[in-house]
Amino acid sequence: MNESRLVCIVDDDASVRDSLSIMLGLKGFDCRTYESSEAFLSAAPDKPCCLVLDLNMAGMSGLDLQEKLGSLHHPVEVVFLTAFADVDVMRRAFLNQAVDFLEKPVVMSILLDAIERAFERLKSNAVATVRTQSFETLTPREREVMTAIAQGMTHREAGALLGISPRTVEVHKGRVMEKLGAKTLAELVRMNIERTH
CATH class of the missing domain: 3.40.50.2300 (Response regulator)
Structure with missing residues (x-):
């Protein structure tokens, strides 16, 4: 209809x-x-x-x-x-x-x-528009974690790069996925590519 x-x-x-x-x-x-x-x-x-x-x-x-x-x-x-x-x-x-x-x-x-x-x-x-609004809710640290994870870094590698623990990276990644509605890592990677291109 x-x-x-x-x-x-x-x-x-x-x-x-x-x-x-x-x-x-x-x-x-x-x-x-x-x-x-x-x-x-x-x-x-x-x-x-x-x-x-x-x-x-x-x-x-x-x-x-x-x-x-x-x-x-x-x-x-x-x-x-x-x-x-x-x-x-x-x-x-x-x-x-x-x-x-x-x-x-x-x-x-x-x-x-x-x-x-x-x-x-x-x-x-x-x-x-909804996705852009969702990106705007990310903190600067969450954006850094998203970028690192989307580039294929492990939690340990991202933590070393950002000067935080792997567990903190995992927590930030979880918040990013929740805010953006990403259900899988692949979705998160795709969203990051769409955001940056």
Whole structure:
């Protein structure tokens, strides 16, 4: 079911808004429609969403809205719709992390695929945010222990490097794994690699 997944449709053409809302609603998505970028900004949802966004509208363009949302760090993934695609405009959209750039009239199966990719990105971003917040709870010593262990050092080697006992290394490692939700050493190593790259 898609009821908890919000799709916001921003298009100055009421017929496009209505038809997309009906079709996506039938697929189980929670849909909200907006007639302009400004209308979306004034009533933007506070939860993550997929934004199906018309490129060319009166007032603030779709690209300008995408850039504005990026600067606000709003949890949104954008799928652009346009009647005519321009390579430079597409480049700008993709440089700002657009999920896709589709031409009108849009093929529903292609739009649904793009929306699914948008929600996968939102999910990945949410996990990354939680992980970043978890890393921020680590003390400087816990970070040092994590790095040493992730580099393959034994408790004894890490202790010698850091000037602490192997038992203290083990205690710090346990706290790190608990704070990060790592269940295995392999998970801890992977998390450290993701954090440093």
